[in-house]
Amino acid sequence: MADSASPPPYTVSREKALAPDASKGKKAHKVFFGRIIHSKSLTEIEILPKASLGVDDKGIIQFLDPNVDSAIEACGRHNGFANAETIDLKPMQFLFPGLIDTHMHAPQYPNMALGMEGDLKEWCENWTDPMEASYSDTSKAHRVYREMVAKELENGSTTVAYNSSIHPDATNVLADTCLEFGQRAVIGKLCILVGSTHGNWEKSTQQSIDDEKKVVEHIRKIDPEGKLVLPCIQPRAGSYVPPELMTGLGDLYRDSDPIRVQAHMCETPLEVEQMHKLHEGKFESYADMYDHYGLFGPRTILAHCIHLSDRDMEVMAEKKVGVAHNANSNTCLTDGWCRVRQLLDKGIKVGLGTDCSAGYSISILNSMRQASNVSRHLTIHTGDPAWKLSFEELVYLATMGGAEVCALDQTVGNFKVGKQLDALLVDVGLEDNINTSGHEHDDMALLKKWVFMGDDRSIRKVFVGGKLVAGKDLKG
Numbered sequence: 001m002a003d004s005a006s007p008p009p010y011t012v013s014r015e016k017a018l019a020p021d022a023s024k025g026k027k028a029h030k031v032f033f034g035r036i037i038h039s040k041s042l043t044e045i046e047i048l049p050k051a052s053l054g055v056d057d058k059g060i061i062q063f064l065d066p067n068v069d070s071a072i073e074a075c076g077r078h079n080g081f082a083n084a085e086t087i088d089l090k091p092m093q094f095l096f097p098g099l100i101d102t103h104m105h106a107p108q109y110p111n112m113a114l115g116m117e118g119d120l121k122e123w124c125e126n127w128t129d130p131m132e133a134s135y136s137d138t139s140k141a142h143r144v145y146r147e148m149v150a151k152e153l154e155n156g157s158t159t160v161a162y163n164s165s166i167h168p169d170a171t172n173v174l175a176d177t178c179l180e181f182g183q184r185a186v187i188g189k190l191c192i193l194v195g196s197t198h199g200n201w202e203k204s205t206q207q208s209i210d211d212e213k214k215v216v217e218h219i220r221k222i223d224p225e226g227k228l229v230l231p232c233i234q235p236r237a238g239s240y241v242p243p244e245l246m247t248g249l250g251d252l253y254r255d256s257d258p259i260r261v262q263a264h265m266c267e268t269p270l271e272v273e274q275m276h277k278l279h280e281g282k283f284e285s286y287a288d289m290y291d292h293y294g295l296f297g298p299r300t301i302l303a304h305c306i307h308l309s310d311r312d313m314e315v316m317a318e319k320k321v322g323v324a325h326n327a328n329s330n331t332c333l334t335d336g337w338c339r340v341r342q343l344l345d346k347g348i349k350v351g352l353g354t355d356c357s358a359g360y361s362i363s364i365l366n367s368m369r370q371a372s373n374v375s376r377h378l379t380i381h382t383g384d385p386a387w388k389l390s391f392e393e394l395v396y397l398a399t400m401g402g403a404e405v406c407a408l409d410q411t412v413g414n415f416k417v418g419k420q421l422d423a424l425l426v427d428v429g430l431e432d433n434i435n436t437s438g439h440e441h442d443d444m445a446l447l448k449k450w451v452f453m454g455d456d457r458s459i460r461k462v463f464v465g466g467k468l469v470a471g472k473d474l475k476g
Helices: 072-077 106-111 120-136 138-154 168-181 206-222 242-257 269-278 286-292 311-318 328-334 338-347 365-383 391-405 445-454
Strands: 030-041 044-055 061-065 086-089 092-098 099-105 157-162 184-188 229-233 258-264 300-304 322-325 348-353 423-429 459-462 468-469
Touching: 030 072, 030 391, 030 445, 044 092, 044 391, 072 086, 086 258, 092 445, 099 300, 099 322, 099 348, 099 365, 099 391, 106 120, 106 138, 106 229, 120 269, 138 168, 138 468, 157 168, 157 391, 157 459, 168 184, 168 206, 168 229, 184 206, 184 258, 206 229, 206 242, 206 328, 206 348, 206 391, 229 242, 258 286, 258 365, 269 286, 269 468, 286 311, 322 391, 328 365, 338 348, 338 365, 348 365, 348 391, 365 391, 365 445, 391 445
Parallel strands: 030 086, 030 092, 099 157, 157 184, 184 229, 229 258, 258 300, 300 322, 322 348
Antiparallel strands: 030 044, 044 061, 092 423, 423 459, 459 468
């Protein structure tokens, strides 16, 4: 593709990208009965072959009961559920927590699967910068984001930490769209002053800060209790945000507390070098830079974190930041291998991201597969089998790990009583890529086959906060 300040216009596909009919997603007390699966820790997946799960009309899980033989029995046993809606899972179905994408670039959605021939620098200059710059046309945000959010939900991503563009109005459209479609999201306007091309930068430090404030205020206005959409401060990376702007964003973070931060860190050796040049002579490590400006804490989401120093990891662990592991994009752009085992051993939170469009799939199932492969590549490279991630760890990273990284682990991530019901009703007994013959009664086998062979066809219903918002059954 030749460089162009005006990338090709984006047209919504013929497939309807409409928000679900609100009447179909109306909340009520619900009781699910059947196979229920969720992650309790990095080493334990709990599989309940016959259990009931009760959720109230506010979307909060009230019980998870493995000692009943039917939904009707559960309704009679638990106070307040006598007239609840009952959902009986079929023999090849199971209830699973909603998938959590800790890093996705919303404006890059039209570029998926394009531009992977080059490295990160070439990809940004030839594809990302012109595409992101084009969102000065806010009508494009309306077209792209409606299709994108619908597809994200169909693929089971009930929570997504979105990077936006430098445009506050387009970013507000993204927030509005997530709220309309019922998707849980972390959203901020991207801050860029230097290091970009095709006009994809802001005019001044003050404009960048003022526009970030505008987005934070808008999100808090449309969702004042933070039930679904949560604002964040979003410096693109240390190589794009010079000291004056980084200082201003740190001040905004403190003034807006509590708030989240999303940023890139240590994606390539060149990017690390450029950060040190921009913040010349100031910091021992990349992590020290973000920490100096007050942007490190338990609500900080850091994408990539491939080329870390020992000092980086020391500061990250101390400040309890989280890492979005983007195995697909890191492989596509040949950035390197994120050493997830090392991060986990140091007590650093890790979740999975798709990093579209450098990653070519919006599915967190794909992210699980790619994370598994990258960990095995590390074993091949080092000869040490300890690098390999277990299946239990992959399930945790896709659900509870992502919730921890997004600072939502007290709200979602598994089916613990008191949390919101973000859940997928999965069917592995369909005519698709999953072959289950001979394994119909092996619960773990069915889960593994879905993780490694499933796609959006397997996801029949998607619930966010107890509300039915997507899935093939709803779409049909």
